[in-house]
Amino acid sequence: MDLTFASMSEIVDAVKTKKVSVKEITHHFKTRIENIDGKLNSFTSINPNAANEAEALDERLAKGEDLGVLAGVPFGIKEMFCTKGLKTTAGSKILENFVPPYDSTVVARLKKAGVVILGKLNQDEFAMGSSNETSFHGVVKNPWNLECVPGGSSGGSAAAQASRLVAGTLGTDTGGSIRQPASFCGIVGVKPTYGRVSRYGIIAYASSLDQAGPMVSSVKDAALTLEVISGFDEYDSTTTQRSVPAWSKNLKADVKGMKIGLMKEYMSGSLHPDVQKTVENSVDTLKKMGAEIVEVSVPMTEFAVPVYYLVAASEASSNLARYDGVKYGFRADFKNLSAIDLEEFYGKTRGLGFGKEVKRRIMLGTYCLSSGYYDAYYNKAGQVRRLIMNQYLEAFKNCDVILSPVTTAPAFKIGERISDPLAMYLNDIFTTSTNLAGLPGMSVPFGMSQDGLPIGIQLTASHFEEQKMLDVGFALESASPVKGKNPHVI
């Protein structure tokens, strides 16, 4: 079998029927990483024990043990997830040598399901960025065009998956960080409902917005991975007690009678013509498949970007306070200084340890939460956030799934926007409101720009309605004009 392009189910079947050993699979993908990743910079570190872990799985299989629903599937994990014994830097110098003594719940669940972790994937520092240019480990390149960004912040995951260096990856999405890079790299990315997936062990950026999700090659693989990582976790009190549906088994490409909402606000903006065309094609396709198209409106999404940046920066300023050089991670060198006070200690350590974008957001957040400004910024942002959610719930009374672009344009050139933070923030215009409302969202590849860059379609559903969203995604995938297209790098 062609391991490179195999789906997760195919790999699991091959392992269970002993057509191929986990060790062989691991070796195959490890070799791909060694040969290809030099061009992409998607991996930050390789798991030195992967081969041994694969062998251990083969031994267990030989004894007749059940390895789990993802038996032998090689995974790459975004650096935001703590992995026991494997460096987890969150793309930051301040965690340069941090090796967690524990696994995040999501990683623990994947391991229990039989995956082999091949390594950790590059990302924007602390997931702050829309282009993967702010990482301490350097810029990640888009496998479709090495001069372009892969998107951020889960750019390493998107690039590694698109070039099939692994069979599955995990990303995190705070304001679009799974969906936007998935769109830029032509893969499937799913951000589940807030509370579906445990955040325990995921390095926090903005706690009320962060959510983990799969970045994989197909809707089915996404559903399968999602089933493994979802569900209540006693270590995260914000996780839901709801049971996890059998999304992958229930998956159907049938949208007959479904109502697809087109959001007025998303259609009126200035879209890149290739994106515009992709959205139109997707709508036509769904119509032909029997779906009803309805117009919906969430007027408050106009404020989603500023509200998102106020909320995210505020929470981040607090979440990142623990990186102070006292207990772990980077500490500024004070050897040649005789007397230092605490403020100098924190100032130097944090000043040298954090990158520019992270510092910018910490300062913005600190300002928003400070006395005298709290009501005008953080509190007000919270109120608008509530209105956005209410308007979404209203909209979902008239449709099952909302369809929209993921971004205004395909992947841009490396360096093109990095010096203009505001332009960069506006990248997230279509994705942030989903996080603010806690809704599930996904990106499915459906188009290609004239320049040969992938374009995704965003689907959003009401809370805990992942099945509807995945079904529409599955339908689009089955009819996608870009199905089977792969980046040049492979």
Next chain:
Amino acid sequence: MSYRGFEAVIGIEIHVQLSTATKIFCADSTEFNAGDNENTSPVSVGMPGTLPVVNKKAIEYSVKTGLALGCDIRRKSIFARKNYFYPDLPKGYQISQYDKPICENGKVTFKVDGVEKTVSITRAHMEEDAGKSIHHGDHTLINYNRSGIPLLEVVSGPDIRSPAEAAEYGRTIRQIVRYLDVCDGNLEEGSMRCDCNVSVRKVGAPQFGTKVEIKNINSFRFVEKAIEFEIERQIDAVERGEKIIQETRLWDPDKNRTFSMRTKEDAQDYRYFQDPDLLPVFVTEEMIEKYRKELPELPIARARRFQEEHALPELDAQVLTTEKSLADFYEETAKEAKNFKASSNWIMTELIRELNSANKDIKDSPIKPKQLGRMIALIDNGTISGKMAKAVFQEMWDSGKDPETVVKEKGLVQISDPAAIEKLIDEVLANNAQAVDDHKTGKKKNLFGFFVGAVMKASKGQANPELVNKILQEKLK
């Protein structure tokens, strides 16, 4: 209370450590005697990615304390983050409650110098403790065992007017939380710490003066001394025409004075906001009803009942209710003895003296309440005399044996048979014919005591002294 024409206005914040087995947001042990950093986990040292999960016991204990202090219990309270940097604060913020605390608007009543005083409780909120920095020359070591220890901060209104009231307020809070069994009240181990806000104003002035905070006092005696010093210091300053600076001060018990720690200018902006990692704390009607039913009778009510139903003097009632375990001991003893005052007397004199000299807690008393009760009953039914009882008590204390066993082993049964006593008396009188004659003729006075002593001696102390008296008097007529 007036000091040189000034009045003190005092408010106190008491950090009560809730005696849960595990920390407030994770499963680390809260045991006091653990080795350095032994009671830690990724959560309590704030490792990246870790999340807090609230300890249900801490909520239960907070609600119970709130109910005992007559507070309104907020049905939906919120955990907030208090952001500041300090090496012993692992996350860079402390999880606390801010504008929506779990308990509000309570009050507590106690007596100072015989006068009843009521102090309002503004609020009581839950929070986690920080770690501890230990400075060794150039180095600072940090122990995170305390990090995440559950605290309930009880904040009084500015109702306290004297150092004595402040100390008594503190003792009353301590007594209540110990009654509730939600805090061990051990001040040396840091289970309770006080911050005192003190200001002075001319008697009758409508406005409060500028307040000064004295932080982290770990004894109620020091609370009293620190406030005393602070009142004098502030009045001196005002009289010199100086302005009181709003600041935080510390109490130095060795020098018997407070000193400045930081002024308001370098005060923190804590940037409070709701902790997004924690859901609101919901307290249901059912929980409140359940906890209310589980509340023990509180010391003031119990002392009142002892006075009214047991006819105990106020002093007895107060002493016996200082600790719940002591009051329980008394009630069980009295129930067995069927004699309130005698039970109170034996506990307040003999038992407490023995406990104190052995440095023992009432719970560890070798004499159990039922045993003491039965011993008192033995006195009341005439089996042993009060004097014998002291020997019986001592033996019970030493050996832990039942009173009946001690009486039997030592042959301490009192002779209360009038015939037997008459026989003893007759013998004594026969052996002392001259003295009898002297007594009857009035030649020598005060010989009655001599006869009693002789009879008691002849009975080896076992004769019932009342009967001896009675029969002797008749015989010597």
